[in-house]
Amino acid sequence: EVQLVESGGGLVQPGGSLRLSCAASGFTFSSYAMSWVRQAPGKGLELVSVISGSDSTTYYADSVKGRFTISRDNSKNTLYVQMRSLRAEDTAVYYCAKALTFDFTMVVLALDSWGQGTLVTVSS
Amino acid sequence: DIQMTQSPSSLSASVGDRVTITCRASQTISRHLNWYQQKPGKAPKLLISAASSLQSGVPSRFSGSGSGTDFTLTISSLQPEDFATYFCHQTYTTPFTFGPGTKVVI
Numbered sequence: 001e002v003q004l005v006e007s008g009g010g011l012v013q014p015g016g017s018l019r020l021s022c023a024a025s026g027f028t029f030s031s032y033a034m035s036w037v038r039q040a041p042g043k044g045l046e047l048v049s050v051i052s053g054s055d056s057t058t059y060y061a062d063s064v065k066g067r068f069t070i071s072r073d074n075s076k077n078t079l080y081v082q083m084r085s086l087r088a089e090d091t092a093v094y095y096c097a098k099a100l101t102f103d104f105t106m107v108v109l110a111l112d113s114w115g116q117g118t119l120v121t122v123s124s
Numbered sequence: 125d126i127q128m129t130q131s132p133s134s135l136s137a138s139v140g141d142r143v144t145i146t147c148r149a150s151q152t153i154s155r156h157l158n159w160y161q162q163k164p165g166k167a168p169k170l171l172i173s174a175a176s177s178l179q180s181g182v183p184s185r186f187s188g189s190g191s192g193t194d195f196t197l198t199i200s201s202l203q204p205e206d207f208a209t210y211f212c213h214q215t216y217t218t219p220f221t222f223g224p225g226t227k228v229v230i
Contacts, residue, residue, distance in 0.1 A: 037168075045160075045168065045211055045222040061219055095167055109215035110158045110173035117167055 002026040002113040004096045009118030016086050016122070022079040022096030022115055030054070030074035033099035035111060036081050038092035038120075048094070049081060050109065053102040064090075086122045093117040126150050126214055128223040136229050143199040145226045147212035152192045156216035159188055159197045162225075163208045171210075172197065202228070 008020040020036070035050040049070040050059040058070055069082040079096055097111035127150040137143050147157065155175040160168040170179050172188035175195055185200040199206055207230060212223040 044224050045162075045213070047213075047220045047222070050220075059218060059220070097167075100173060104215070108156045108158065108174045109220060110170055111160075111168075112170045112173075112179060114167035114169070 002098060004098060004113060004115035006094065006096050006115045006118040009094065009120045011121045011123065012086055013124050014087060014122055017082070017084045018086065018120060019083070020081045020094055020096075020118060020120070024077045024079065024096075024098070027098070027113075029072075029077040031102055033101060033104045033109070034072060034079045035097045035099060035104075035109075036068075036070065036079075037095045037097055037111070037114075038090075039095070039117075040089075040092040043092075046092075050099070050104050051079070052104060057103065057105060059104065083120070086120075088122050091120060091122045093119050125219055126153060126217060126221055128212055128214055128221050130210075130212060130223040130226045132226060133224065134227040134229060137202050138230070139202055139204055141202045143202050143206075143228060145197045145210055145212075145228075147190075147195040147197070147223050149193045149195075149214055149216075153214045153216035155191045156214055157188075157190065157195050158213045158215065159186075160211045160213060161206075161208045162211065168211065199228075 003025045036048040051070045095117045096115040098113040100110045159172040162168040176188045209225045209227045
């Protein structure tokens, strides 16, 4: 059974940093692209970042480009996102999600397994 | 950027009803369109990928169709557990954008 468990969320001041982690199990982690999707309170979904299985290809939403860095450690079956220069508008539940495919370019990027989410609150 | 719209934004239905949700892209996205279901306080769940491919374990009352710019999600006979919010998501070109969602209520 696929399991994705996020951690690292919490309250942070504007301008601060936070690193989220996602521990994966139940599948061959290195064989799939992974992503972070966020949802602000009462709002819709935003695909924040994606990384290919080999971590050679990444994608960032314009709203986080230059501030967030996605990475993965295939030896530890763990996905990360380092978030810097956080803003109030980054407040959201952050979900880790597994893709159906190894890569996400030239294919349909579909996210077939999701974690329970971790809440990030940016506030003074 | 490709804009995704969904209609209706919410709908009221009864158990047993046939429900159709429409998703429209501002430009062609081929069949790079997925549908997700989200219940309150829960993570989204993938229902349909590539416009019409039903995910394993998803009941056959769910179906997807369309290509280019116009897509539909159909629930042939609404069940109590189907009351939720449904999102479409294009992954044809960056930025990969979600639709605003359609809330299905009793």
